[in-house]
Amino acid sequence: MDAIENQNMRRILILFAHPRLENSRINRQLLVRIPAAENVTFHDLYENYPDFDIDVEHEKELLLRHDVIIWQHPFYWYSSPPILKQWIDMVLEYGWAYGTGGNRLKGKSIFNAITTGGDAQAYCPEGYNCFTVTDFMRPFEQTARLCLMDYLPPFAVMGTHRMSADQILEAATEYGKLIESIGNGEFDIEKARGATYLNEVNGEVGKRGKGKDDGGF
Amino acid sequence: MAASDFLAQSTVFLAAAVICVPLAKRLGLGSVLGYLIAGMLIGPFVIGFIGEEGEDIMHFAEFGVVIMLFLIGLELEPGKLWRLRKQILGVGMSQVLATAAAIMAVCIGLGLPWQTSLAVALALSLSSTAIVLQTLAEKDLMQSEGGQNSFSVLLFQDIAVIPILAILPLLAINAAADPSQSSTPIGELPVGLQTLAVLAAVVIIVLGGRFLVVPLLRVIARSRVRELFTATALLIVVSIAYLMQVVGLSAALGTFLAGVILANSEYRHELESDLEPIKGLLLGLFFIAVGASIDFRLIAASPLLIASLTFALMAIKFTVLFIIGKVFKLAIGQNFLFALGLSQAGEFGFVIFSFVARQNIADSGVISIGMAVVALSMTLTPFLFIANEKLIQPRLCDGTEKEEARESDEVGETNRVIIAGFGHFGSTVGRFLRANGIEATFLDNDPDRVNFLRKMGFKVYYGDATRPDFLLAAGADKASVFVSALDSPELNARLADTLRRFFPHLEIMMRASNRYDAYELFDMGVENVYRESLDTSVKLGVDVLKRFGFGAYTATRAGQRFVKYDETAVRELAAHRHDEKEYISRAREAIALQEQLLERDMSDKTVSVDHAWDSEPLVRGFGAGE
Numbered sequence: 073m074d075a076i077e078n079q080n081m082r083r084i085l086i087l088f089a090h091p092r093l094e095n096s097r098i099n100r101q102l103l104v105r106i107p108a109a110e111n112v113t114f115h116d117l118y119e120n121y122p123d124f125d126i127d128v129e130h131e132k133e134l135l136l137r138h139d140v141i142i143w144q145h146p147f148y149w150y151s152s153p154p155i156l157k158q159w160i161d162m163v164l165e166y167g168w169a170y171g172t173g174g175n176r177l178k179g180k181s182i183f184n185a186i187t188t189g190g191d192a193q194a195y196c197p198e199g200y201n202c203f204t205v206t207d208f209m210r211p212f213e214q215t216a217r218l219c220l221m222d223y224l225p226p227f228a229v230m231g232t233h234r235m236s237a238d239q240i241l242e243a244a245t246e247y248g249k250l251i252e253s254i255g256n257g258e259f260d261i262e263k264a265r266g267a268t269y270l271n272e273v274n275g276e277v278g279k280r281g282k283g284k285d286d287g288g289f
Numbered sequence: 290m291a292a293s294d295f296l297a298q299s300t301v302f303l304a305a306a307v308i309c310v311p312l313a314k315r316l317g318l319g320s321v322l323g324y325l326i327a328g329m330l331i332g333p334f335v336i337g338f339i340g341e342e343g344e345d346i347m348h349f350a351e352f353g354v355v356i357m358l359f360l361i362g363l364e365l366e367p368g369k370l371w372r373l374r375k376q377i378l379g380v381g382m383s384q385v386l387a388t389a390a391a392i393m394a395v396c397i398g399l400g401l402p403w404q405t406s407l408a409v410a411l412a413l414s415l416s417s418t419a420i421v422l423q424t425l426a427e428k429d430l431m432q433s434e435g436g437q438n439s440f441s442v443l444l445f446q447d448i449a450v451i452p453i454l455a456i457l458p459l460l461a462i463n464a465a466a467d468p469s470q471s472s473t474p475i476g477e478l479p480v481g482l483q484t485l486a487v488l489a490a491v492v493i494i495v496l497g498g499r500f501l502v503v504p505l506l507r508v509i510a511r512s513r514v515r516e517l518f519t520a521t522a523l524l525i526v527v528s529i530a531y532l533m534q535v536v537g538l539s540a541a542l543g544t545f546l547a548g549v550i551l552a553n554s555e556y557r558h559e560l561e562s563d564l565e566p567i568k569g570l571l572l573g574l575f576f577i578a579v580g581a582s583i584d585f586r587l588i589a590a591s592p593l594l595i596a597s598l599t600f601a602l603m604a605i606k607f608t609v610l611f612i613i614g615k616v617f618k619l620a621i622g623q624n625f626l627f628a629l630g631l632s633q634a635g636e637f638g639f640v641i642f643s644f645v646a647r648q649n650i651a652d653s654g655v656i657s658i659g660m661a662v663v664a665l666s667m668t669l670t671p672f673l674f675i676a677n678e679k680l681i682q683p684r685l686c687d688g689t690e691k692e693e694a695r696e697s698d699e700v701g702e703t704n705r706v707i708i709a710g711f712g713h714f715g716s717t718v719g720r721f722l723r724a725n726g727i728e729a730t731f732l733d734n735d736p737d738r739v740n741f742l743r744k745m746g747f748k749v750y751y752g753d754a755t756r757p758d759f760l761l762a763a764g765a766d767k768a769s770v771f772v773s774a775l776d777s778p779e780l781n782a783r784l785a786d787t788l789r790r791f792f793p794h795l796e797i798m799m800r801a802s803n804r805y806d807a808y809e810l811f812d813m814g815v816e817n818v819y820r821e822s823l824d825t826s827v828k829l830g831v832d833v834l835k836r837f838g839f840g841a842y843t844a845t846r847a848g849q850r851f852v853k854y855d856e857t858a859v860r861e862l863a864a865h866r867h868d869e870k871e872y873i874s875r876a877r878e879a880i881a882l883q884e885q886l887l888e889r890d891m892s893d894k895t896v897s898v899d900h901a902w903d904s905e906p907l908v909r910g911f912g913a914g915e
Contacts, residue, residue, distance in 0.1 A: 093840055122845035155842075 080257020083111045085138035089145040089156040091118055098187045098232045099146060101240050105248030111255050113138065117155045124158050131163040135177060140254055143212065144185040150208045160215060169219045181261060182216045183224035183270060184209060185247065191231030206268060224261070227270040246271060301338045305331045306573055319427055321420050322671035324573045328580020339581055347578035351636060352530070353571025354419045356564055358541040359526050361422065362548020363557050370549055373441055380438055380617055381445020387609045388414040395601065404460040405651040409659055411453045412642050413602055417635030418443045418541070419572055420670050425630070428674070434619060435626035442631055447542045450637050454644060461648045490536040494529060494543060498550030506556045510736040510751055519563040526564070555739045558762035559752040583664040587657055595658065599665045607632040625681050629673045633666035704730040707763060708772040709754035709784065711742055714800055714821060715774030719747065730763055755783045757791045771795040778806040785815050804859050811863040827852050858889055
């Protein structure tokens, strides 16, 4: 029915991984702004699989029912929390997601929505993290490519250690709008492919990322 | 027989066995030889404690062979027996016919009439089931190729006794032989009816074993009177032996058949462990009687004749068996075991000779010499086994053959895991293992439950798991893991004690209903203790935490940490609980322990806190622009 209302409507699946959400400052706020729309499915991996026993069939079904996948997680040690890796290992099966006959995810778009302690300056050859976020995202990018998916640049909330409540709210709003525009088809995926962060695409290029503080992870 | 006589005789027999058998074992001669020597010593010709009654005792003790065949049947499921059919018929029949023909030719050559020759040949062609099977079992060779073939031959010989006893009366030289001597009560019936009676007896055993004996055992087991079970086991064997006698079949054969029928039942191990000591005693008695029956006076009168006859007999039997082994493609080492092992004459020889004597088929001189040869060849058999083991086998192979045989034995049907107790706890363990392809053997002492679970396809045996003989029958010597799912701490303690004493190789994994049981088990040195009140309670607690807003993963981790912490705590408290003071009552001790425990919970931070994803110290360290 929704499809009739809007031909461009996309169904979004947010695969969320945070081992201790109750202690989180940023991600909890980000979640609040995720639109409660019928075409957006929020799926908390740690909450559903506290013992890491991932229901592969259920996960595959979820994937098939959506057009855009978001891996949302804090950027721990230059990667995701372990359950997301477990999810990738378990769900993206040979012959289903990749390899001979593995084309079930073909054409879907996917990206990471991450929060980092360090700001944009920390993630460059001159910064203490030495590499860019794009560099660190390569394993996810190639995973998506092998599964014939369209990997988009990450949405990144950076420099979280020093963010004020207002700044957090601003970032959360930005995230909510991004999801909404992807969902209703207004978001220009073609344009997004050339960007470094999805934050830029809707015009409001990560103002906060240019902050002067040099702290954070 | 007066009571004092009985006591005096028992004392002589038992003392002889108790002195000779351990000595013989120590010298590496095996228990059979020990009994035989004991018999010779107390027999009429050496010390003379016992006289001519030795023969009666032998007849009585032959019942040990009957029980032994029953026990062998229990080990042999019908399917396995069916697979052996070619071996039994092929190897067995060719052995009896060829050996009898050869001996008969020799006898005729020695100038005996053909009737006598045939009777003697038939008597001597049979080997000794008692000695051979007992020795093979003692040396753990039953499962080897040679052992299996020996068993097939012996089984066929047991069957062959029936037609032999049937045709012997026809050989009577003196037609005046008394036909009423033909001893079976149905002997006077027409042949057709006799055959019918025999068939009926077999059908009775098969159907009775299936539909009567098992329910009966169930009722008896439920009464929980142990000696009643032993009595029932004996009743089964004795009544079948009697039935066989009535229709003129071999008692050993009948009980063997009954054993095979019961091999699939849940009471198999219990029957085995109940009858094993009785069988052992009777067989021992039988061997003593054989030893006592050796007529040293006769041997002393014509030593050369008897020695050469014995040697000739064993040489003929060995040669025939060796050729048969060759034809049936036995490996050379196995063939020596097979041919040497069966080269003696057996207890049926005594039976047939005494029958022959009654029928006037041979004169008494021939018969007593024949009897002496039989006894002597039986006595020599253990030496042949030793010679085979020490002199022949080392030259033929480097022991690999025996190893192979043992391996296949293990793959057979003994499971590597034994689970005692098939209640909710044990059955969950068993189902989980089965779902992952590990089959377990279950032991339980609730006959109703055993019955029910067997219907569902589990391999459950009825019996008392704390008895070492039952554990052995259930394969505890071959298993590697023993799981106790019993809920009684007393039973578990006893079981742990038995297992550690008799089967120290087993890894013991034991259920404990609470921490106090766990303390006891730790005290006894059981390492793997599983408290049923730990994991489940914590799991429930984890779900409560979730209801109070804890993240599922955080709650799960807290649960995992708590279980680990508690596992450590229970071990430490177990070690120290006796340090402080003697507790007057167990209840007070429990309260004191509970107090210590709670104190510990409060002071140990690791129970509730982990720092993995706390951002505060990180922000402090990284943040303030150092």
